[in-house]
Amino acid sequence: MRNISVITGTRAEYGLLKPLIQAIANDASFNLQLVVTGMHLSEAFGYTYKQIEQDGFTVDKKVEDRLSGDSAAAITRAIGTAMIGFADAFEDLEPHLVVVLGDRSEILAATTAAMIKGIPIAHLHGGETTEGAYDEGIRHAITKMSYLHFTSAEVYRKRVIQLGEAPNRVFNVGAIGVDSIKNLKLLDKVAFEESINFKLNNTSVLITFHPVTLEDATAKKQFSALLEALDSIEDASLIFTKPNSDKDGRIIIKMIDDYVAQNPHKAVAFISLGQLRYLSALQYMDVVVGNSSSGIYEVPIFKKPTINIGDRQKGRLMPQSVINCKPSKKSIDEALRKALSLEFVDSIKNQKNIYGDGTATKQIMKVLNTIKIKGLKKSFYDL
Numbered sequence: 001m002r003n004i005s006v007i008t009g010t011r012a013e014y015g016l017l018k019p020l021i022q023a024i025a026n027d028a029s030f031n032l033q034l035v036v037t038g039m040h041l042s043e044a045f046g047y048t049y050k051q052i053e054q055d056g057f058t059v060d061k062k063v064e065d066r067l068s069g070d071s072a073a074a075i076t077r078a079i080g081t082a083m084i085g086f087a088d089a090f091e092d093l094e095p096h097l098v099v100v101l102g103d104r105s106e107i108l109a110a111t112t113a114a115m116i117k118g119i120p121i122a123h124l125h126g127g128e129t130t131e132g133a134y135d136e137g138i139r140h141a142i143t144k145m146s147y148l149h150f151t152s153a154e155v156y157r158k159r160v161i162q163l164g165e166a167p168n169r170v171f172n173v174g175a176i177g178v179d180s181i182k183n184l185k186l187l188d189k190v191a192f193e194e195s196i197n198f199k200l201n202n203t204s205v206l207i208t209f210h211p212v213t214l215e216d217a218t219a220k221k222q223f224s225a226l227l228e229a230l231d232s233i234e235d236a237s238l239i240f241t242k243p244n245s246d247k248d249g250r251i252i253i254k255m256i257d258d259y260v261a262q263n264p265h266k267a268v269a270f271i272s273l274g275q276l277r278y279l280s281a282l283q284y285m286d287v288v289v290g291n292s293s294s295g296i297y298e299v300p301i302f303k304k305p306t307i308n309i310g311d312r313q314k315g316r317l318m319p320q321s322v323i324n325c326k327p328s329k330k331s332i333d334e335a336l337r338k339a340l341s342l343e344f345v346d347s348i349k350n351q352k353n354i355y356g357d358g359t360a361t362k363q364i365m366k367v368l369n370t371i372k373i374k375g376l377k378k379s380f381y382d383l
Contacts, residue, residue: 003031004368005060005095005119009038009106010244011048012294015275017101017124019179019361021057024099029369033093037063037082038106039245046271061089065106070250079109086113097368100146101125101176103139104244115145120373122148124176124364127156127163129315130293132212133246136315147376150364152176152297152355153317164380173363174356175297180275182358187280195277198268202235203340206285208292211248212312212327219248222310222327223255226289229332233340239281240269287339289332296322303349305339307332319355321348 004024008014025032036052036059039045049059063085065078086109090098098114100107101124114121123146130136143149143163151157152175160170193199209226211219230238240256243249260267273281282288282302288295291313295306300319308318310327318324323344325335338344 001029001031002096003033003094004097004099005033005035005090005093006099007035007037007107007110008052008101009036009040009104011039011046011051011272011274012244012292013101013104014040014048014052015180015278016177017099018055018275019183020099020176020364023361023365024368025057027365027369032057033060033095034058035061035063035086035089035093035110037085037110038065038067038104041065042067042245044271045242045245048272051272051274061093063089063106063110065109067245070245070247072247075105075245075247079105082106082109083113086110087117090114090117090119095119097122097373099124100142103128103130103135103142105138108138108142111142111145118376120148120376121146122150122364122368124150125152125156127151127159129159130312131314132214132291132311133210134213136214147373147378148367148371150176150360150367152360155317161381162383164378164382166378166381171363171367173360174358176360176364177294177298178301178353178356178358179361181279181298181301184276184279186283187276189284192277192280192284195280196239196268196270196273198237198239200284201237201266203233204237204239204285205230205233206239206241206281206288207290208241208243208288208294209252209290209309210243210292210312211246211252212291212310213247215311217248218327220251220255223252225327225329226309226332227255227259228329229336230289232333233336236266238263238267239273239285240267241273241278242269242271287336289336297355300348300351300355301353303351305344305348307335307339309335317354319353320351 040049065082067078126143149170157172289307325331
């Protein structure tokens with residue numbers, strides 16, 4: 001039996017990984033070791049590790065990063081603290097494989113500790129580009145530290161190979177978030193409204209906006225423009241999900257809280273909706289607005305429009321249903337008019353999913369069950 005440590009630091013990442021976590025737990029060949037860190041252990045972000053336990057999983061290790069703020073210095077210190085914690089966790093757990101997803105700073109800490117200890121790393125969602133965020137550099141660094149790669153599209157598989165990884169260790173399995181959409185029983189509208197204690201009006205909008213971390217303190221100005229644009233929608237229901245623990249994220253959280261307090265008749269906010277409520281919400285939204293990767297991966301499955309603001313996701317492969325706009329009120333206003341038009345809604349009804357068929361977990365498990373890792377020495381694969 002091989003020990004497989006799955007690392008998760010945020011509620012969104014856990015939601016994506018959940019089908020794979022369950023599959024590893026159900027496989028007699030593996031011993032699942034669940035390691036939680038980052039926002040899961042933060043009171044400010046809802047202690048979301050409790051949701052993991054409520055789902056029936058055992059948390060084997062909690063790695064604190066003691067994030068004390070949203071400045072660059074605070075986040076850098078948190079990476080260092082987490083790296084020490086992961087060194088101790090891996091010493092105790094002795095995993096044969098570490099599984100990580102994405103590009104967050106706590107995942108950089110985990111992969112660095114695993115690489116130094118000589119533990120093979122399997123990385124999901126490598127090869128992607130997000131030109132507006134420092135996640136871009138973190139993601140490619142994680143790719144180079146990892147041994148197995150599971151990408152969400154063929155263009156990303158090719159990019160991982162371009163980074164020097166051997167093709168026989170890089171697998172295009174599609175976006176794992178599609179798996180839950182295909183297999184989870186979602187809430188009907190009445191049950192969803194009851195679950196959030198909020199009734200949807202004629203036009204329903206879900207908003208998730210994160211700081212653009214490679215820009216210099218633009219969060220307040222950009223989010224103000226978004227709020228002004230949202231005020232122009234008549235008879236709207238606005239559901240805000242709050243940003244992650246990124247640099248400059250707390251100003252957005254405060255602005256959301258202030259806006260909801262001033263507009264309780266039409267707006268509600270959540271630190272975390274959780275996977276079931278979030279995916280259920282997407283069925284009933286007229287448009288999803290912000291700069292979250294979910295607007296690119298999950299929302300298009302529901303044939304709903306996404307307005308992607310600014311450069312945070314610049315460089316990603318975009319489905320037809322994604323409308324890109326500048327972070328200004330005028331540009332967001334124009335994007336909203338387009339997204340809510342019958343013509344645009346009709347045009348995306350038959351769009352094809354460009355991020356796989358919902359079998360990512362099955363494909364990953366097949367690789368994990370069959371691949372033989374005889375050593376971690378890697379030759380740089382030149383094109």
